Amino acid sequence: MESALNETREKVQRYHPMLANILEEASKIIVGQRYMLERLLMGILLEGHILVEGVPGLAKTTAVKAMAKVLKVGFQRIQFTPDLLPADIMGTEIYSPKTQEFSVKKGPIFSNIVLADEINRAPAKVQSALLEAMQERQVTIGGETYKMGFPFVVLATQNPIEQEGTYPLPEAQVDRFTLKLNITYPSHEEEMEIMDRAFANHFEQIEAKYDPQILREMQQLVHEIYIDPKIKDYIVRLVKATRDPSEILPELKPYIQFGASPRGSINLNLASRCYAFFQGRAFVTPQDVKVMALDVLRHRVLLTYMAEAEELKIDDILKRIMDHVEVP
Numbered sequence: 001m002e003s004a005l006n007e008t009r010e011k012v013q014r015y016h017p018m019l020a021n022i023l024e025e026a027s028k029i030i031v032g033q034r035y036m037l038e039r040l041l042m043g044i045l046l047e048g049h050i051l052v053e054g055v056p057g058l059a060k061t062t063a064v065k066a067m068a069k070v071l072k073v074g075f076q077r078i079q080f081t082p083d084l085l086p087a088d089i090m091g092t093e094i095y096s097p098k099t100q101e102f103s104v105k106k107g108p109i110f111s112n113i114v115l116a117d118e119i120n121r122a123p124a125k126v127q128s129a130l131l132e133a134m135q136e137r138q139v140t141i142g143g144e145t146y147k148m149g150f151p152f153v154v155l156a157t158q159n160p161i162e163q164e165g166t167y168p169l170p171e172a173q174v175d176r177f178t179l180k181l182n183i184t185y186p187s188h189e190e191e192m193e194i195m196d197r198a199f200a201n202h203f204e205q206i207e208a209k210y211d212p213q214i215l216r217e218m219q220q221l222v223h224e225i226y227i228d229p230k231i232k233d234y235i236v237r238l239v240k241a242t243r244d245p246s247e248i249l250p251e252l253k254p255y256i257q258f259g260a261s262p263r264g265s266i267n268l269n270l271a272s273r274c275y276a277f278f279q280g281r282a283f284v285t286p287q288d289v290k291v292m293a294l295d296v297l298r299h300r301v302l303l304t305y306m307a308e309a310e311e312l313k314i315d316d317i318l319k320r321i322m323d324h325v326e327v328p
Contacts, residue, residue, distance in 0.1 A: 008224045009282040015218050016280045018210065022070050029066040030059055032190035039181050039295065040067055040155065042274050044113075045219050048178025048267065049134050049154040051119075051169075051299060056159065058183050059194075064115045064155055072211055073112035073151060080122040082167075086129035093142040104141050109133055112149055112212075116156040123167055130154070131173050150212055171258070171302055178267050180299035182315075218277075225273035227284040230328035232269065235289055239265045241321045242301045248324040252317060255307035260300035268296045286327045294318055 019041065026037050036052070040063065043050045052060055061077060068075035078089060091107035108114070109130070116130060133139050137148045156177070158169075174180075186194060243259025245252040271292040276284045298314050307317070 004224075005226055005282060008221070008226065011221050011224070012277060012280060012282045015221060016277070018214065018218070019278060022067075022210065025070040026063065026066040030063050031193045032186045033059055033063060033183070036060070036063055036181060036183055037067065038278065039179055040064065040153075042271065042278070043153050043155070043178060044071070044151045044215060045222050045274055045277075046178055046267075046270050047151070047153075047219065048270075049156070049176070051174065051177040051180040052155060052157045052183055053180065054157070054183030055185075058185070060155070060157055060183070061115055061117070064113055068113045070210070071112075071151075071215065074149070075113050075115070076108040076111035077115040077117060078108050079117050080119050080126070082121060082123060084122045084126050086126055089126065089130055090133065090139045091141050102142065104144065104146075106141070106146065107139075109139065110146070110148065112151050112153070114152075114154045116154055118159055119156040120158050120168055124170075127167065127169060127173060130156075131176055135176055151215055174299045175261055175263055177299060179271065179295040181295060182298075222270065222274045222277055225276050225282060225284060227269065227273060228328075231272075231284055231286060231289060234286060234325070234328050235268050235272070236265055238289070238293060238322065238325050239268065239297070241325050242297060242318070245321060249320060252320065255304055255310075255312055255317060256301060257304045258302040260297050264297055264300045268292060271296050290322055293322060 022041060023034070023037055027034070030037060039050060042048075044067075054060065064077075065075055087107070089107045089109050091105050091110070093102040094105050095102050119127060119130070133148065134154050137152060139146050139148070185191075239260045239262075241248055241259075242256065242264075245256060268289065272284045272288040275288045275292050276282070279288070294315055297318055301314055301318065303312065303314060303317070
């Protein structure tokens with residue numbers, strides 16, 4: 001046990017500076033938004049996908065492009081619209097009159113980091129096709145199955161202020177995202193710097209430093225981060241409290257319609273390990289769980305109409321639950 005922890009600690013000391021370097025390179029383009037860059041890199045290491053909610057113009061596309069360049073991986077942006085078809089994303093078979101044969105033309109989903117912009121603007125059939133590819137990490141075209149490359153991360157965005165002509169994601173599909181991020185406006189100083197950088201091409205300054213093999217090694221390391229059984233128990237108690245808060249806070253029960261699924265426990269376990277790695281540690285603390293709980297659980301808990309009528313926010317309810325669940 002002790003030797004395994006020491007070995008993991010040595011690996012963390014070796015790879016942690018690389019994490020800092022990746023984020024530093026991406027920050028040559030992105031002013032502020034450290035939270036978004038960190039969570040995007042976490043998504044890659046967790047082999048998970050991320051749902052981002054934020055108003056337009058907060059550098060989501062630029063952040064993803066910058067991260068893809070630093071990591072030397074492919075990038076594709078897909079603008080979701082009401083007339084989009086599954087074949088527009090996945091690809092299709094094309095008949096050639098010259099050869100009288102069908103050939104497969106792969107869609108933009110076949111990339112490493114995919115930005116699904118305004119995912120809730122596409123109809124359910126398109127959303128379902130994308131989410132199936134995300135879950136199974138493969139696409140079937142014309143009877144042939146094609147595996148996705150490594151890494152494969154989808155960053156899907158939703159616009160929280162414009163709901164006309166949208167198709168909201170079903171809760172069961174939203175649950176398949178590892179993290180949900182709420183992106184806010186930059187500070188006054190950050191926005192001043194953004195204005196200064198707006199017309200300069202800083203992408204040339206980014207150095208492509210790490211290949212996918214390094215990412216695979218970091219990904220494996222996340223699974224080796226030690227998590228004590230007491231903290232695992234804390235995670236389960238936290239998730240169960242979102243399903244039935246009556247034992248700790250009976251007054252919250254009328255506000256929660258459905259709590260987080262077991263997938264929430266699994267992802268909070270992994271996300272806490274990943275956050276510990278980002279902090280340069282080989283073990284998880286209760287604080288790591290608390291930091292990642294909002295990102296992992298905010299899209300897995302469905303509030304009642306009463307909560308919406310009283311304008312209660314899911315983050316506030318989750319914070320109240322965390323404040324009352326006993327910490328090991």
